[in-house]
Amino acid sequence: MTHVIYTAQQLQxxxxxxxxxxxxxxxxxxxxxxxRCKDAWISAIINYQASKIQKLAPAAPNEQALAQAELDxxxxxxxxxxxxxxxxxxxxxxxxxxYYAGNQLVASISHDDSHLTxxxxxxxxxxxxxxxxxxxxxxxxxxxxxxxxxxxxQEQEATPCTTENQIMAHIFNECEKYGFEILDDGxxxxxxxxxxxxxCTNSNWWVKRRYSVQQQYSNSVLDAVRSLSMVDVxxxxxxxxxxxxxxxxxxxxxxxxxxxxxxxAELVTA
Numbered sequence: 450m451t452h453v454i455y456t457a458q459q460l461q462x463x464x465x466x467x468x469x470x471x472x473x474x475x476x477x478x479x480x481x482x483x484x485r486c487k488d489a490w491i492s493a494i495i496n497y498q499a500s501k502i503q504k505l506a507p508a509a510p511n512e513q514a515l516a517q518a519e520l521d522x523x524x525x526x527x528x529x530x531x532x533x534x535x536x537x538x539x540x541x542x543x544x545x546x547x548y549y550a551g552n553q554l555v556a557s558i559s560h561d562d563s564h565l566t567x568x569x570x571x572x573x574x575x576x577x578x579x580x581x582x583x584x585x586x587x588x589x590x591x592x593x594x595x596x597x598x599x600x601x602x603q604e605q606e607a608t609p610c611t612t613e614n615q616i617m618a619h620i621f622n623e624c625e626k627y628g629f630e631i632l633d634d635g636x637x638x639x640x641x642x643x644x645x646x647x648x649c650t651n652s653n654w655w656v657k658r659r660y661s662v663q664q665q666y667s668n669s670v671l672d673a674v675r676s677l678s679m680v681d682v683x684x685x686x687x688x689x690x691x692x693x694x695x696x697x698x699x700x701x702x703x704x705x706x707x708x709x710x711x712x713x714a715e716l717v718t719a
Contacts, residue, residue, distance in 0.1 A: 454498055455471065455494060455495075455498065457491060457495055460490075460491045460494060460495070461487075461491065465487050465490060468487065468490040468491065468494065469490065471494060472490060472493065472494055475494070475497065475498070477493060477494055477497040478497065479493040479494075479496045479497045479500075480493065481493045483597070483598070483599070485599075486597065486598040486599060487598065488597075488598045489598070499520060534550040534551055535550075536548050536549065536550055536555060536591070536592065536595060537549045537550075538588075541557075541668070541669050542668055542669045542671055542672060544559060544560035545557070545558070545559050545560070545669070545671070546558040546559075546584075548591050548595075550595070553603065554603050555573075555591070555595055555600065555603055556571055556572065556573045556578075556591045556595075556600065556603065557571070557572045557573075558570070558571055558572070558584065558587045558588070558591070559572060561580075564580070566582060567580045567581055567582050568582070569581050569582065569583060569584050569586070569587045570587070571587050571590055571591060573600065573601045573602075573603055574601065574603060574604050576601075578600075578601060616648070616649045617631075619649075619670045620636075620647050620648075620670055620674065623647075623670050623671055623673075623674035623675075624636060624674055626674075627674065627677075627678050629644065629674070629677070629678075636674075636677055643659060644658070644659055644677040644678075644680045645657050645658040645659050645661065645677050645680060647667075647670065647673040647674055647677065648664075649670070650664075653666060654666070654667045654668070654669055654670050654672075654673050655667055655673065656673040656674075656676050656677065658676070658677065658680055659680050
């Protein structure tokens with residue numbers, strides 16, 4: 450009885466359920482290393498087909514050598530076809546890394562400052578899947594489980610700077626760590642002093658510090674907000690009028706700001 454010879458490309462398009470059916474139809478005897486992994490079923494079917502081709506090779510020495518060469522080439526081609534795409538590592542900051550297969554995000558590594566013994570963690574679909582005490586162990590976890598197909602599949606590519614809502618969510622999360630408040634005209638500390646602004650334009654994060662009129666490029670939203678935490682909130686020798694009016698005109702001052710302005714004016718003239 451003859452069976453259809455399947456290529457790796459054809460098998461990749463089939464579900465695990467269909468692969469199991471094909472495995473049964475061709476009476477495959479090669480053991481499946483991981484029955485939960487699609488690539489394991491494909492590898493078993495490909496290797497079984499290759500073994501059948503080898504048995505049918507002619508017995509003549511020269512023809513047998515030719516058949517063996519063709520078989521080796523076939524196995525190499527199929528192995529290359531089912532091999533996972535190499536991973537590319539993108540450094541987001543000194544403690545944040547993203548792993549890509551082509552343009553698809555596979556996993557990310559970040560650092561948890563609140564965890565002393567195992568601060569490095571691997572995230573997939575915004576969920577923690579592994580934690581370790583070193584960055585290299587997280588790297589090894591991603592590479593190993595990606596290669597054998599056991600790493601959870603990333604549902605969609607994470608784009609840290611796409612829509613306005615996503616941008617604001619990233620800024621809010623970072624500001625929350627420092628106790629900052631986001632108002633319409635910028636970011637304020639817990640004393641009500643404006644520190645500056647943070648934004649994202651054309652996928653590039655930027656920060657505009659207090660009294661500055663220029664946006665400065667930043668590596669990430671984390672770095673941008675951190676730079677605001679180091680802003681000197683003193684008046685730096687500026688008059689009370691410069692301190693308030695460089696940001697907004699008098700008619701736009703809120704009642705609270707206007708009251709503080711009047712109180713400070715009284716102190717200066719006293």
